[in-house]
Amino acid sequence: MTDAQGSKTWFSRLRDGLAKTSDQLTRGITDLFTKEKFDAATLDELEDLLIQSDLGLAAAERITAAVGRARHARQLDGESVRAIVAQEVAKTLAPVAIPLDPPESARPAVILVVGVNGSGKTTTIGKLAETYRTAGMKIVLAAGDTFRAAAVEQLAVWAERAGAIFISKETGADAAALAYEAYAKARAENADLLIIDTAGRLQNKAGLMAELEKIVRVLKKFDAEAPHASLLVLDATTGQNALGQVEAFGKVAGVTGLVMTKLDGTARGGILVAVAEKYRLPVHFIGVGEGVDDLEPFDADDFARALVGLPRVEKDYSF
Ligand SMILES: Nc1nc2c(ncn2[C@@H]2O[C@H](COP(=O)(O)OP(=O)(O)OP(=O)(O)O)[C@@H](O)[C@H]2O)c(=O)[nH]1
Numbered sequence: 001m002t003d004a005q006g007s008k009t010w011f012s013r014l015r016d017g018l019a020k021t022s023d024q025l026t027r028g029i030t031d032l033f034t035k036e037k038f039d040a041a042t043l044d045e046l047e048d049l050l051i052q053s054d055l056g057l058a059a060a061e062r063i064t065a066a067v068g069r070a071r072h073a074r075q076l077d078g079e080s081v082r083a084i085v086a087q088e089v090a091k092t093l094a095p096v097a098i099p100l101d102p103p104e105s106a107r108p109a110v111i112l113v114v115g116v117n118g119s120g121k122t123t124t125i126g127k128l129a130e131t132y133r134t135a136g137m138k139i140v141l142a143a144g145d146t147f148r149a150a151a152v153e154q155l156a157v158w159a160e161r162a163g164a165i166f167i168s169k170e171t172g173a174d175a176a177a178l179a180y181e182a183y184a185k186a187r188a189e190n191a192d193l194l195i196i197d198t199a200g201r202l203q204n205k206a207g208l209m210a211e212l213e214k215i216v217r218v219l220k221k222f223d224a225e226a227p228h229a230s231l232l233v234l235d236a237t238t239g240q241n242a243l244g245q246v247e248a249f250g251k252v253a254g255v256t257g258l259v260m261t262k263l264d265g266t267a268r269g270g271i272l273v274a275v276a277e278k279y280r281l282p283v284h285f286i287g288v289g290e291g292v293d294d295l296e297p298f299d300a301d302d303f304a305r306a307l308v309g310l311p312r313v314e315k316d317y318s319f
Pocket of ligand 1: 115116117118119120121122123124145151200261262263264265287288289290291294
């Protein structure tokens with residue numbers, strides 16, 4: 001699928017990106033529902049398959065129950081079961097598919113980006129900068145991971161691309177001091193948006209969490225509502241660890257929304273469903289590749305259908 005410019009549409013990127021997960025689910029479901037006999041064991045096996053794809057127990061049970069109900073009404077084959085799975089997943093995800101809209105009243109609005117190293121924070125910030133620049137906003141980017149020169153350099157490149165003002169300090173500088181200077185600069189420049197990158201060294205968890213708390217405290221001195229969004233970037237390949245990260249970062253940074261990257265690197269892309277089910281936090285963007293075009297706003301229906309390898313066209317399997 002390509003668009004008018006000949007580049008791949010987002011849905012086909014999403015489907016290709018989720019192929020590891022959707023191949024596993026499709027194969028499993030097709031095997032199960034082409035068997036002669038459909039009994040309680042079939043449903044148990046379906047539930048196991050969904051759990052293996054990391055959808056979590058609650059979602060797996062609900063989906064299996066929906067399939068169980070449907071079988072009384074009609075003949076089920078692999079495709080109709082996949083459609084039921086998609087429908088149930090979309091139901092769970094629809095309430096959390098919320099765009100990230102920085103408040104217009106705050107000047108600057110502050111987005112704090114948190115997450116463990118390598119989860120995709122820099123890529124996410126690049127995408128945010130590009131998105132809001134296109135919307136006409138004046139942006140300041142702050143390199144809050146002051147220990148990693150490479151992270152600072154990468155962010156500088158994004159800032160330049162997005163025409164954003166870039167704030168960094170010497171290696172090892174206090175991240176909260178940097179946040180302070182960045183806010184002051186953003187205010188002086190009458191910027192619309194300040195996006196702050198942070199460190200993600202889980203090896204020193206206590207230190208990291210204290211650093212984040214301090215950044216939040218400093219920002220609140222300027223504006224009690226700041227940060228207006230605390231985005232947690234989660235790497236889907238870490239599987240169930242994602243749940244623990246929501247807890248840990250939620251406590252110190254008051255996470256307000258999620259970005260899930262690297263859904264292309266795992267057969268367990270269902271983790272997004274488990275996280276949504278458990279925490280009900282908004283999911284703003286998802287990523288299925290390294291490029292900036294591989295990270296897009298989250299859409300529940302598209303994700304749910306791509307997860308089980310179905311085309312985007314809506315089909316009504318309700319009865
Ligand atoms: N396959 C894949 N790779 C991704 C995705 N998102 C980010 N990456 C890659 O993952 C690596 C880490 O991404 P960064 O954006 O640098 O992550 P970070 O959290 O800023 O990492 P640090 O700078 O190490 O703290 C890079 O090589 C990215 O290109 C994705 O959705 N899929």
